[in-house]
Amino acid sequence: MTKTVILGVIGSDAHVVGITILEQALNAAGFDVINLGVQSSQQEFVDAATDHDAEAVLVSSLYGHAEQDCQGFHERVADADLEDVTTYIGGNLSVGQTDFEETKEKFQKMGFDRVFNSETDPEEAIEALRADLDIRPPESERESSRTVSV
């Protein structure tokens, strides 16, 4: 069954390249992607997840204001009865050279299931989604990984 994921850049952030690449990779991996684009509000993510009965919400932030932009996000998610929806955040989540482990802990405490840095390859996000949403990779990929390991 196709799984729907909501993708977008939160707040006033206008960096579009990362989510465009993620959208293409997720589509190619068989996900149904609703791309909200840049400068999306918390409520737009929540409404889209409700309207499309999404399995996951992927929030992107590059410009360093993710913490402010995500304050109260998981309260909205809970108010909309979406606690079962998997939430990820990724990108350049802090201003400057902050230790990523600290950043990761901070966003996990805010309620995100997984936190990714700006070095993240889209394949990593796809593998994480497959694990968290209990999806087997398509047969073609299983075949090719078998061929490589022989």
Ligand code: B12
């Ligand atoms: C291009 C660019 C711009 C362009 C954006 C054009 C556009 N419409 O996209 C312009 C010139 C407009 C711009 C503006 C600004 N920018 Co700029 N920009 C960049 C730059 C050079 C490249 C970004 C990019 O496209 N990368 C390529 C894509 C493929 O990578 P990516 O975005 O990182 O996405 C990947 C991963 O991060 C990850 N990922 C991203 N989101 C998510 C989400 C999830 C869930 C997952 C799993 C993974 C994931 O997967 C993606 C694909 O691999 C970066 C520096 C850099 N080298 O990264 C700075 C950078 C992001 N910008 C920065 C800043 C500060 C700004 C401005 C605030 C500058 C200013 N003072 O005006 C403004 C903000 C404007 C706004 N409202 O957003 C800073 C952010 C600093 C920080 N976070 O600490 C950076 C890091 C530059 C720097 N070193 O200072 N910028």
